[in-house]
Amino acid sequence: MKLKKILPILLLLPCMAYGQDEESRFSTKYMDTKAKPGTDFYRYACGKWLDTHPLTAEHSRYGQFNHLSEQNARQVRQLIENLAANPQEPGSLAQKIGTLYQLAMDSTRLNAESYTPIKPLLQQINQISTRRGYMLIASQLMRRGINAVMFSLYFDADLKDATRYIAQVYQPSLTMGDRDYYLSNDEHTLNIRKAYKDYVTELFLLVGNTPQEAEEKSAAVIQIETQLAQANYSRTKLRDVEANYHKYTFEALQNEYSEIDWSTCLLQLGAPAITEVSVAQPEPIHQVGKLLTQEPLDNLKAYAEYKVIDNAASSLSDDFRAAQFQFYNKTLSGAQQDRPRWKRAVSLVDDAMGMAVGRMYVEKYFPETSKQRMLQLVENLRAALAQRITSLQWMSEETKKQALQKLSTFYVKIGYPDTWKDYSNRHIDPALSLYENLSRVAQFETADHILRRANQNVDRAEWLMTPQTINAYYNPTTNEICFPAGILQPPFFDPTADDAVNYGAIGVIIGHEMTHGFDDQGAQFDKAGNLSNWWTPADKDKFQQRTQVMEDYFNKIEVLPGMYANGKLTLGENIADNGGLNVAYQAFTEAIKSKPLEQKDGFTPQQRFFLSYGFIWAGNIRDEQLRQYNKLDPHSPGRWRVNGALPHIDAWYKAFNIRKNDKLYVPKNKRVQVW
Ligand SMILES: [Zn+2]
Structure with a gap:
């Protein structure tokens, strides 16, 4: 029962989000100031982070997203283990979560059952x-x-x-x-x-x-x-x-x-x-x-x-898991060692009862004030994108009107759903095996899916990610943008940081998801979510010519020696990054008009906006994983979401005084200009 169409900010990770962590906050101490911004901005923005967070045996990729999920998994473990250690009322959510976790941790029983x-x-x-x-x-x-x-x-x-x-x-x-x-x-x-x-x-x-x-x-x-x-x-x-x-x-x-x-x-x-x-x-x-x-x-x-x-x-027993690890994690993505059992158990509970875990998370960790600040940010971004659409030189008034209408009807979801999924009919029975319990969960999910959807009207309020997910998405058929609580923490969203840091991180993510409504796929859906053309033929041609520039540019990026990026596969995401950067930068410029920012740590507010953007994509990755993602992932690798995206942003050149002879320099007339 997979949903095929939503557009997340990155490939889904088996990850959970709990609590806040000083180390995750944006800081210039993670820069490598020996690198030159015009040669390798990625290295410049987060080189020290890359050096201080090397890949461990269990990871095939380790970036900010993983870092958050690792820290938080430890906290979830504590939360779940508390439930598992104490007797819970049979049939309560606490009992279900606790029992499932215990079953997943009971290696003696799993191995005996084979x-x-x-x-x-x-x-x-x-x-x-x-x-x-x-x-x-x-x-x-x-x-x-x-x-x-x-x-x-x-x-x-x-x-x-x-x-x-x-x-x-x-x-x-x-x-x-x-x-x-x-x-x-x-x-x-x-x-x-x-x-x-x-x-x-x-x-x-x-x-x-x-x-x-x-x-x-x-x-x-x-x-x-x-x-x-x-x-x-x-x-x-x-x-x-x-x-x-x-x-x-x-x-x-x-x-x-x-x-x-x-x-x-x-x-x-x-x-x-x-x-x-x-x-x-x-x-x-x-x-x-x-x-x-x-x-x-x-x-x-x-x-x-x-x-x-x-x-x-x-x-099942460990020999099955070992075989699976050997192929999926080691051969395909390069990991050297399996994740410890408790991490797998935490992920398993999250997969099986994600919304129940999410409810506990939100109650404990998500401040309502974050929701209010996010709503304001989203509205600021929406206003900036409206301004940009209005002033586009290449688009006719007729198409602009349609685009603006679509933008104004975006449906915004922040933090967690208004109503929680009902798990009361679901039973987790300690007498049954882990597998049989999970199989029952799957049958319950199928029945629930059919009940809610077969021959039914679309429920726009349904959440397609759990609140603890460190990710965000745009869904074209509901014209919605969704920002789960999991991503509303540092380094993406930091209530203690200034506008430069927040607009450069969560601001760009909001802009990214909004731009999905207008990328090569999203632009084919109207404001009601229907696949229906709202473009004049001339504007559509111009749009395609402009996005072709992006496709051609990424096709030339050599991800590994001899292996090139797939510009067509990553087009939608690259347009979304491009739009996200432009829109967030414009909203940031507006925001600091009334609340000016000083230089900090030797960097201008404009520079810190881009450094914050670079910082969120910090991550080390194995060659095997790069190869796999190059086939599967519509997103560019973190390095290229920075070094490939910024050379198309005029304000970045100005902020860092990037010149013609710099390696990342792209002549102005060859830069992508879409939204
Ligand atoms: Zn995306």
């Missing part, structure tokens, strides 16, 4: 004897969050009628995360594929298959996934909104994709009868249909078996 918790599911799969039977079991597994039907099916806003949820069918998600891993034949990818084969084989061995069975089954799984990868859209194509929207009546769906038993799928999922469906990517779904009808049944069964084990691995 894979017993998934045996009933493996037996069910083993007994399948027909394709109809396969679809039945695979659809039941879908309810538990296990994807053996290959495609995803969930309810989300209809892109062309954003007031209604519609059933959406989405292309298969691949275990390795991107089709390239299955299809590319460079040395690096070949090594990853070999490690993947070992991983899949290992999982089959761990549940008692003979070496020969394990080999055969793993070959079948990879063969199926490779065929899925061949038909899947690339990440770049997935960003083409129109190309990912195909609406059918339910009858037309059944005719067009007749190889798939849609009725069984919906029935087993627990969904009511539906009249319409949007198939995001037709060709990949045809490929699924082909596989479901033509692939030998034993291969399909191996695939379902693998999906069950892979899904369960982190909640």
Whole structure:
């Protein structure tokens, strides 16, 4: 049940936010003043931070976002352990959170149970004897969050009628995360594929298959996934909104994709009868249909078996977790050592009952005054963006009017939701295994999702991130910007810091999310959240020419020797950073007109605005992780969100006196100028 469209400020981290920390606050002591701002502004702004926060064995990336989440995880641990240590009233939220944490921490029990918790599911799969039977079991597994039907099916806003949820069918998600891993034949990818084969084989061995069975089954799984990868859209194509929207009546769906038993799928999922469906990517779904009808049944069964084990691995005995770590964390992203059990347990509780944990967090740590200050900042940013739109030279009055209307109807969410998710029907039973409890949670989530969304009107008040998340998002179909409590702490938002620091950090983040409403994707949605054109053809052309400059610029950035950034994949995020910087800087300039700032630590307010921006992106990252993100992540790496973004901001040149012969210099007529 994934939401595909929201636009967060960075890839989602398994992270929690608690409390405040002196070390996280912006400070010029983390600068490397030996570096030159015009040569490597990133190093200049946060070089000492990079040096003093080296990667430890468990991290493949360690930046401000991780730093916050690490510190806070320790505090959450304390909070949860208090619940777990004391008897709690059965059925209370405290009992549910405490019990789940205890189950995740009980290594003796987990190791004794080994894979017993998934045996009933493996037996069910083993007994399948027909394709109809396969679809039945695979659809039941879908309810538990296990994807053996290959495609995803969930309810989300209809892109062309954003007031209604519609059933959406989405292309298969691949275990390795991107089709390239299955299809590319460079040395690096070949090594990853070999490690993947070992991983899949290992999982089959761990549940008692003979070496020969394990080999055969793993070959079948990879063969199926490779065929899925061949038909899947690339990440770049997935960003083409129109190309990912195909609406059918339910009858037309059944005719067009007749190889798939849609009725069984919906029935087993627990969904009511539906009249319409949007198939995001037709060709990949045809490929699924082909596989479901033509692939030998034993291969399909191996695939379902693998999906069950892979899904369960982190909640079974240590040997399963070790296999998983070896592939996902070590091979794919370069980590050297697994996170300690307690951190994994904290994340697990957060994943399973995030809004309940969030409620505790907000009550304890989030000051109401932060919400008020944020509301004011958002309004200041909104006013600045309105000013900028009004004075754009390249856009006609007609389109400006539409853009301003869209801006004025942004729906703003700050801190935490007005109403809390109800967990009263959810039971966490200490007599059951960790896996079975999590499986029940997944079934509850599926039922809840369907109840709230199938054949329903869109609920604009729903939060798509938990309050403790250190992130923010824009959602085009509700035209909303959301800033969870987790990001409203230093270094992003600091009530004790001055405007230079706050506008350079949270100000740019607010501007970033607002600009998503007007990036290459967001600009295709109107103020009501519908995919509907509000541009004159001439303005649209000019917009595309201007964003093309951004795409071309990032295509030339060499992230690792021989590996270049993907300008098309990162276009929306790079536009959002560009707009965010410009809008926040303008709002900052307005703000200090009435409240002038002095120089501080030898830096002007304008310089500190940009230094604060550089500081939030401080982070070390392994080469393996860079390679993975270069395929998967629509965001540029932290270094390039600074060194790639600032050379397009006129005010930055002025603040640091950047000149023609500086390495980062871009001639004025080649700078991106969109919003
Ligand atoms: Zn973004």
